[in-house]
Amino acid sequence: MAGVKNQRWLRQAREQAGRLTGHHLRVGVTGLSAAGKTTFITSLINQLENHRRGLLARRPPFDRLESVRWQRDGVDQPFGYLDSLAALASEPAEWPASTTDLSRVVIDLRFRPQGLLGKVQGARSLRLEILDYPGEWLLDLPLLRVDYGHWCEQMRSWLDAEPRRSIAGPLRDRLLAIDPAQPHDPQELNELTAQWTDFLRRCRTQAGLARNQPGRFLLPGSGVSPEMLAFVPLLAGNRHASGPAGSWWAQCEGRFRYYRDYLVKGFFDEHFSRLDRQVLLVDMLAPMDAGQPALSDLKGALEAVMESFRYGPSSFFERLFKPRINRLAICATKVDQVTPGQQRAVQQCLEDLITDSLSEVRHGGVSVRGLPLSAVRATRQEGDALVAGLVGRQGWVRYQPGTIPEHLPLDLTVDGPELLKLRPPPSLHRSEPFPHYRMDDLLAWMLEGRSI
Incomplete structure (x- = not known):
């Protein structure tokens, strides 16, 4: 027992040292059912691997990013990146299989220094660890x-x-x-x-x-x-x-x-309490399509989840551990299913669902960011319509998605957007950045505040 306690103490000491030096960042990623978590993490790695092209190349700090190394060896329960790539690159393209267990992604990033002391300081490094876990566990x-x-x-x-x-x-x-x-x-x-x-x-x-x-x-x-x-x-x-x-x-x-x-x-104890930041993915469109009971249940689920990020003198989780999560991103996913002009409305409806909970989390000192995301964009816009391929069918369809309200009604009664089952876009390749909406914004949020 003493040996176990010593190992735990050494691990915690190393983690604390890494946090103080800013060289290690742990981000939890989870999503409620069918939020597209596996596709999201696959796209996240893909965007970093292709940081020299696409949107990341033009924004700080990725304009100083010299190299990216995705670690495969020595990682417990590694995320199945290559399997997910194979699914997206297949003919016809398929969405990656949902993950059913905890998995990890470890990526080493090396940045060119900046400022007058840059040549003296040398390159700066950051180890980004992504903990992927089922939303059911949260x-x-x-x-x-x-x-x-x-x-x-x-x-x-x-x-x-x-x-x-x-x-x-x-x-x-x-x-x-x-x-x-x-x-x-x-x-x-x-x-x-x-x-x-x-x-x-x-x-x-x-x-x-x-x-x-x-x-x-x-x-x-x-x-x-x-x-x-x-x-x-x-x-x-x-x-x-x-x-x-x-x-x-x-x-x-x-x-x-x-x-x-x-x-x-x-x-x-072993995972959630060790995170620095958390990304929560929510498929808001499917419950809106399913109707008021699904939205009401989603509201109850999210309010229960948000309790885990409410810190303060009377917080249950404050008594369990000293909070470490200081940033929370709540993202409405799969927003490529509606037109770009409606995507912010989807995110707003999500935030309307948990207005009071968001206020409590922010009051406890956690910085909250809302982003409407599409990790892999499956549609393209032509005029007022969208063009996409459907799962199980060849060719393309041109359609107009349903209207998204600017705010969610208090009684949670909305006309569903009548969603289609979209297949991934063709010809995705690991060496090219996947088409997306706002993955670059989320990656910048992950690294924001780090001295790199």
Whole structure:
């Protein structure tokens, strides 16, 4: 145990030294379901590799960037950059497969010095580490603030409302009928766990709902065995419930505590709490297309997520660790699906959804930036219309996207933009910068404030 503590202390000391010298920058990247996270990270690496051409070549500090080295060896759980490139370069082009686990990108950047002392100082270097993790894991962080009884109450309130009530169907009745104090049936618990996982999946795919807990039921990640996920919410239970050893309550409450204290807290301690900056990707257009229930659920999910970035004397996360994340970028993705003139409106609607939460985060000292992004632009504009290829079809279509309101109505009722399933543009190559919207702005934001 002493050896582990010493290793942790040395690691933290090295990290602190790197932060003080400005030579190491850790950026977390996550996205709620279908936000295009894998495509985003692939494009980010591509833009840096091609920094001498494209938009990056003309803006500081990338106009002084001499070399970029993407590290492949010695990186734990490396991001599948080459696999993603292969998908985008295939014929016909395909979007990269979604990542289902934590992964890392480590890129060494070397800049020419500037100023009168530049020749004396020599080249400046920066190690950029990108931590890529599923958005479902971020949505689990609020579990750190509740016990099992509170969670059961919350799940019952969610399943009492549409569309979850209809999606759950008989599963809700089974969970409601279980007496928490009665002896649990291991076989029935396994069946219910499988049904709960399927329910979460259908909430996401059928109704476009974002709040799906526990998140690792959908994306468990490496090293997570089925036994770690063997619990369900007992809808008849509450914060005052209990049960003897071997009861439904004892079994599920014990597994919940293990999930919360080992998996969720472990991710928080080992990864999230070590980040300097965070990029949160949100597909705003799909919920707008799905309708008011999806937007309302997205609002609840984002408000829960934003709690993780609210720092202050009364903050739960302030008590857990000294905050390190000082910059947060919240980006509406896939905005190439609407005309350039509508893209800012998509971002504004996203920020309208979480106005109060953004104010609280900023009040806690975190700098927040909103950017409408398209990591790989799949459309081109011709007059008032867009031209693009569709997934599974050859040739091109010319269409006019639906109108995006300047602000999101308070009742969250909007006419959907009627989205099409676009395929990537053809002829993408690693040695050429991918077409995009505002990836250069986001990269500049990542490095802003660093003395390089």
